[in-house]
Amino acid sequence: MISVDKLIFEYPGLRALDDVSFNIAAGSITALVGPNGAGKTTLLRCMAALDQPVSGAINIAGIDVLEQPRDCHRIIGYLSDFFGLYQRLTVRQCLHYVARAQGIIAADCPAAIEAVSRRLHIQDRLENSPAELSRGLRQRVAIAQAIIHRPPVVLLDEPASGLDPEARHELAELFLDLQAQGMTLLVSSHILAELEAYCTDMLVLRQGKIVEQVAVKAPSLLKPFKLLLAHPVENLLQRLQSLPDVKVLNSDDKQQALLQLNGDAAQQHQVLKALIVLDLPVCEFAPVSSNLQDTYLQTIRHSS
Numbered sequence: 001m002i003s004v005d006k007l008i009f010e011y012p013g014l015r016a017l018d019d020v021s022f023n024i025a026a027g028s029i030t031a032l033v034g035p036n037g038a039g040k041t042t043l044l045r046c047m048a049a050l051d052q053p054v055s056g057a058i059n060i061a062g063i064d065v066l067e068q069p070r071d072c073h074r075i076i077g078y079l080s081d082f083f084g085l086y087q088r089l090t091v092r093q094c095l096h097y098v099a100r101a102q103g104i105i106a107a108d109c110p111a112a113i114e115a116v117s118r119r120l121h122i123q124d125r126l127e128n129s130p131a132e133l134s135r136g137l138r139q140r141v142a143i144a145q146a147i148i149h150r151p152p153v154v155l156l157d158e159p160a161s162g163l164d165p166e167a168r169h170e171l172a173e174l175f176l177d178l179q180a181q182g183m184t185l186l187v188s189s190h191i192l193a194e195l196e197a198y199c200t201d202m203l204v205l206r207q208g209k210i211v212e213q214v215a216v217k218a219p220s221l222l223k224p225f226k227l228l229l230a231h232p233v234e235n236l237l238q239r240l241q242s243l244p245d246v247k248v249l250n251s252d253d254k255q256q257a258l259l260q261l262n263g264d265a266a267q268q269h270q271v272l273k274a275l276i277v278l279d280l281p282v283c284e285f286a287p288v289s290s291n292l293q294d295t296y297l298q299t300i301r302h303s304s
């Protein structure tokens with residue numbers, strides 16, 4: 001759905017993006033993460049055809065972004081990190097204005113406003129001015145503006161900044177809802193704990209370079225399983241290696257191990273049964289939940 005190839009962007013005296021390449025699959029929600037100044041905003045602005053890179057290529061849903069910036073605006077929704085809303089208009093007027101600017105014909109605007117405001121849960125705020133709304137609601141209005149034309153791709157720069165935990169949770173639900181409607185999302189954020197709730201992939205940018213692209217939500221069948229024993233057992237590794245269809249990823253001591261299972265729930269059951277038959281004092285056998293924050297910190301440390 002999105003491909004970025006060898007992108008280079010320079011501010012005077014500073015290379016902000018240095019040979020950035022990656023692909024994003026349709027229907028995914030990708031977290032764009034990285035330290036302050038890594039180049040996240042610059043990358044999103046280039047992808048939204050707002051900044052012109054020195055070289056490279058960006059293709060979104062078959063559109064060459066650098067060659068056809070106006071076509072790109074039609075197929076993407078973009079939320080800037082510092083967005084503004086017209087305080088003298090009502091929310092309905094803001095949405096109407098953006099809808100018309102996106103080429104929605106006047107007769108279709110009321111239906112588009114109705115649909116997007118229902119999706120963002122702001123339908124009872126349409127007659128308010130944005131100035132009267134909380135930060136969380138203003139964020140929702142800004143996202144409604146970004147997606148009113150139902151773009152297949154949505155780029156969001158720090159959408160959760162300044163929101164309280166409840167509003168951030170609602171935002172995560174909204175992203176999953178947009179994904180379920182078939183949209184592909186790229187979301188930059190510093191709040192890693194919550195990204196894990198909705199992201200399928202993580203793209204790590206550091207000093208203008210992509211240092212890692214990982215699938216956050218690996219298919220659960222391929223998740224490593226943690227095995228914990230009630231007490232240490234001699235030759236644990238050898239015993240585990242005797243199990244069919246099980247790969248031992250890690251067994252540092254006599255009491256725990258990380259196993260890779262390739263089968264379904266029935267195989268998990270068989271493996272658990274085999275562990276008991278081996279007379280291992282199993283007290284825990286469960287998939288390991290991935291921790292985005294750990295992955296991110298490991299990546300950043302590794303690349304520095």
Ligand SMILES: Nc1ncnc2c1ncn2[C@@H]1O[C@H](COP(=O)(O)OP(=O)(O)OP(=O)(O)O)[C@@H](O)[C@H]1O
Nearest residue numbers: 011012014016034035036037038039040041042043
């Ligand atoms: N208009 C500009 N002129 C010159 N340098 C800039 C400009 N905007 C950004 N930069 C520099 O480019 C680099 C990348 O900035 P960018 O805002 O893209 O990073 P970021 O990852 O979004 O950072 P943050 O997480 O702090 O928002 C930084 O070193 C920044 O200082």
